[in-house]
Amino acid sequence: MIFNLENLKTYEDCRDALQHLLCGASAEEHVSSLIRKSPITERLVQIIWAEGHLKTDTLETISGKKVEIINAGRWNAETGPDFISSEIRIGDAHMKGDVEIHVHASDWARHKHDRNFEYNTCILHAFFYDDDREEYDRLFNSSPLERICLEPFIHPDIETIRLILSDDDYNYRDDAGVGRCSVTMRKLEPAFLHHLLDTAGDRRMEEKAERLNKQLAGETYDQVFYQALMTSMGYKGGKTLFFLLSKRAPIAELLDYSSGKSQEERALIIQAILLHVANLIPPGGVKTASMDEETINYLNTINRWWAEFSGYFTDRILPPTKKWFSHVRPVNFPTRRIAGISRLVTCLTADGGYLFDKFTALFRRGAEANPSGRALRQFLKEAERILTVTEDPYFSYRFNFTSHRSAHPLTLIGGAQASSLMFNAVLPMLLLKARMDVDKQLEELVWRCIFAFPPLSENVITKFMRRRLFGDEEFARPFIFNERRQQALFKIFHDCCNSNEVTCEDCYFYHQSMEQLTDERDDSADGLKR
Numbered sequence: 001m002i003f004n005l006e007n008l009k010t011y012e013d014c015r016d017a018l019q020h021l022l023c024g025a026s027a028e029e030h031v032s033s034l035i036r037k038s039p040i041t042e043r044l045v046q047i048i049w050a051e052g053h054l055k056t057d058t059l060e061t062i063s064g065k066k067v068e069i070i071n072a073g074r075w076n077a078e079t080g081p082d083f084i085s086s087e088i089r090i091g092d093a094h095m096k097g098d099v100e101i102h103v104h105a106s107d108w109a110r111h112k113h114d115r116n117f118e119y120n121t122c123i124l125h126a127f128f129y130d131d132d133r134e135e136y137d138r139l140f141n142s143s144p145l146e147r148i149c150l151e152p153f154i155h156p157d158i159e160t161i162r163l164i165l166s167d168d169d170y171n172y173r174d175d176a177g178v179g180r181c182s183v184t185m186r187k188l189e190p191a192f193l194h195h196l197l198d199t200a201g202d203r204r205m206e207e208k209a210e211r212l213n214k215q216l217a218g219e220t221y222d223q224v225f226y227q228a229l230m231t232s233m234g235y236k237g238g239k240t241l242f243f244l245l246s247k248r249a250p251i252a253e254l255l256d257y258s259s260g261k262s263q264e265e266r267a268l269i270i271q272a273i274l275l276h277v278a279n280l281i282p283p284g285g286v287k288t289a290s291m292d293e294e295t296i297n298y299l300n301t302i303n304r305w306w307a308e309f310s311g312y313f314t315d316r317i318l319p320p321t322k323k324w325f326s327h328v329r330p331v332n333f334p335t336r337r338i339a340g341i342s343r344l345v346t347c348l349t350a351d352g353g354y355l356f357d358k359f360t361a362l363f364r365r366g367a368e369a370n371p372s373g374r375a376l377r378q379f380l381k382e383a384e385r386i387l388t389v390t391e392d393p394y395f396s397y398r399f400n401f402t403s404h405r406s407a408h409p410l411t412l413i414g415g416a417q418a419s420s421l422m423f424n425a426v427l428p429m430l431l432l433k434a435r436m437d438v439d440k441q442l443e444e445l446v447w448r449c450i451f452a453f454p455p456l457s458e459n460v461i462t463k464f465m466r467r468r469l470f471g472d473e474e475f476a477r478p479f480i481f482n483e484r485r486q487q488a489l490f491k492i493f494h495d496c497c498n499s500n501e502v503t504c505e506d507c508y509f510y511h512q513s514m515e516q517l518t519d520e521r522d523d524s525a526d527g528l529k530r
Contacts, residue, residue: 005191005192005195008192008195008199010199010203011196011199011200011202011203011491012203013199014192014195014196014199014200015196015200015495015496015508018181018196018509019508019509021184022181022184022509040103040128040129040158041103041494041498041499042101042102042103042499043499044161044162044165045101045102045103045126045127045128045150046075046082046083046101047161047165048150048154048161049072049082049083049099049101049126049150050072050075050083050237051165051236051237051240051323052069052072052237052323053154053155053156053161053237053240054069054150054153054154054155055153055154055155056068056069058153059148059153060148061090061124061146061147061148062130062134062135062136062146062147062148062149063135063136063146063147065090065091065146066089066090066091067088067089067090067124067148068088068089069086069088070087070088070089071085071086071087071088072086072099073085073086073087073098073099076098077502078502079118079502080098080118080119080121081098081099081100081118081119081121081122082098082099082100082101083098083099083100083101084098084121085098086098086099086123086124088123088124090123090124090146095123095124096123097121097122097123097124098119098121098122098123099122099123099124099125099126100113100119100122100124100125100126101126101127102125102126102127102128103127103128103129104127104128104129104131104132105125105127105129105130105131105132105133105134105147105149106131106132107127108125108127108137108147109132109137113137113140114137114138114139114140115140116140117140117141119139119140120139120140120141120143122139122145123145123146124145124146124147124148125137125145125146125147125148126147126148126150127147127148127149127150128149128150128151129149129151130149130151134147135147156240156244160240160243161240163211163214163215163243164231164239164240164243165239165240177467177468178467178468178471179468179469179497179504179507180504180507180509181468181469181504181507181509182468182469182470182471185469185470185471186470186471186475190478190479193479194479196488197479197480197484197485197488198484198485198488200487200488200491200492200495201450201483201484201485201486201487201488201491202447202450202484203491204487204488204490204491205427205428205431205450205484205487206431207491208424208428209428209429209431209432209435211428212224212228212428212429212432213432215227216432220252221354221356221433221436222251222252222354222355222356223246223250223251223252224429225355225356225425225429226246226250226251226345226355227243227246227247228424228425228428228429229341229344229421229425230242230243230245230246230341231243231246231425232420232421232424232425233334233337233338233340233341234334234337235327235328235332236326236327237323237326237327238323238324238326238328238334241278241318241321241323241324241334242334242337244318245274245277245278245318248277248313248316248317248318249273249274249277249313249316251345251355253273253312254269254270254273254274254345255345255349255355257269257273257309257312258270258346259352263346263350266346267342267343267346267392268301268302268305268342269305269309270341270342270345270346271302271338271339271342272302272303272305272306272309273305273306273309273313274338274341274342275302275335275338276302276306276310276313276317277313277316277317277318278318278324278334278338279317279318279319279320279321280324280334280335280338281299281302281303281306282299282401290402291401291402292405294394294405295394295398295401295402298394299401330399330400330403331399331410333399333400335395335398335399335400335401336395336398336399336410336412337412339392339394339395339412340389340392340395340412340413341413343389343391343392343412344387344389344413347386347389348386356429356433358386359383359386359426359429359430360430360433362382362383362386363383363430363442363445363446364439364441364442366379366445367439367441367442367444367445368441370445372448376448376449376452377452377454379449380422380449380452380453383422383426384415384418384419384422385418387413387417387418387421387422387426388411388413388414388415388418389411389412389413390409390411390412391409391412392412395412396409396410396411396412397409397410416456416457419454419456420456422453423450423453423456423483427446427449427450427453430442430446431443431446431447434446450483450484451482451484452482453482453483453484454482454483455480455481455482455483455485455486456483456486458486461489461490461493461501462480462486462489462490464501465489465490465492465493465497466480466489468497469489469492495508496508496509
């Protein structure tokens with residue numbers, strides 16, 4: 001079958017054309033098997049387990065034994081069980097060992113773990129769907145293995161978790177080898193690869209806008225933007241906490257309670273509400289010997305404002321948790337992030353308008369000016385400057401309430417974070433806004449900004465996907481040069497690799513021996529070059 005770019009309008013068109021090339025006659029059967037896949041991925045279930053998004057006080061195994069997770073274990077990047085060195089109490093038994101995670105209960109037998117001695121170390125099999133109704137699994141040594149269905153115990157709920165958690169925030173192996181598709185990828189006409197990556201990056205942005213659109217159900221546009229900003233402030237499991245904080249302390253209430261006050265008072269009122277609802281203020285106004293006079297004065301000010309508004313929020317305070325600070329460097333501590341967001345919200349609403357008004361107005365003026373080239377890049381920098389926060393009298397010099405005062409101020413929302421907020425919150429919201437208002441001129445500018453956006457910081461996914469797809473950095477360099485293309489690597493990784501960084505077993509394209517297919521499909525590859 002011969003393909004040409006005129007027939008490949010979308011990312012899905014490119015993906016499926018490439019799949020047909022690699023899988024040939026077996027493609028239809030392979031696609032059918034993929035359609036049956038659950039929208040819940042194994043990686044998502046692993047994240048739920050790792051971050052403890054569970055109602056821990058009610059956990060029990062299929063056999064009815066109470067479960068207490070003392071230590072979820074260490075994420076295993078090698079072969080074998082997903083989490084190693086876990087510590088769990090099941091019923092009266094205190095157990096140490098490994099935990100295997102699946103989407104379906106039947107995956108234990110389907111993956112033949114009962115025939116693999118490496119899984120004899122497992123003390124628990126956790127899964128999302130109980131599709132076989134068995135009470136126990138069996139280890140290689142024939143011992144029974146307790147199993148737990150996580151679906152009834154998800155907290156806060158699976159849709160919230162799917163909306164705010166991203167696979168990209170979690171560690172992957174950074175030593176992935178060359179993928180089975182790489183041989184064919186390197187033979188394809190560059191024009192096809194450019195088109196594949198562009199459409200994949202665009203589809204990824206569409207998905208960001210679609211997720212925000214889902215949040216609009218029952219919410220105002222400003223609230224959804226506020227949620228997007230707050231979620232982007234979190235890291236890994238902290239995203240959930242920032243999202244919940246944005247729901248429990250909505251933007252409309254923050255602006256209402258701080259209206260009529262000076263800019264400084266408004267920022268402090270928002271800080272007081274957010275820090276208390278987040279449960280990040282020392283309990284009961286406790287002051288320790290490590291707190292200096294400046295800290296005590298700041299806490300007194302915050303607590304005075306909280307006393308005025310606490311009645312509206314006392315039933316919404318988040319339970320205390322160490323997850324706020326898990327895997328977070330001091331410069332990114334949640335206390336500093338909240339100080340930054342309070343200053344940003346105060347700045348964006350200084351004239352009494354809505355939170356997103358300044359960006360909407362700026363981009364509509366930009367759409368009329370129709371900038372291109374250097375002017376477009378300068379326009380993006382101007383927009384990002386709105387998101388930077390450099391000054392807070394207290395938190396510009398502090399990590400938390402017990403740290404020493406820094407000699408020099410530390411930026412609360414710097415250039416790199418502002419760029420991330422622009423790409424992951426502002427531009428998707430503008431895309432959604434343009435479509436809601438049927439503003440074609442605005443939508444066109446948003447897409448041109450996306451196309452021109454410089455690359456954000458790389459992570460392990462983008463690094464190893466370069467190698468997996470292209471074999472080496474030199475070959476990949478002409479193809480991966482902006483954030484749109486880096487987003488394409490994320491999209492292909494999650495969509496085509498099924499988020500599997502260890503092997504190519506879950507590959508969307510691969511169905512037979514690649515070595516055999518490459519020889520058999522050379523003629524078809526030539527067709528793509530036409």
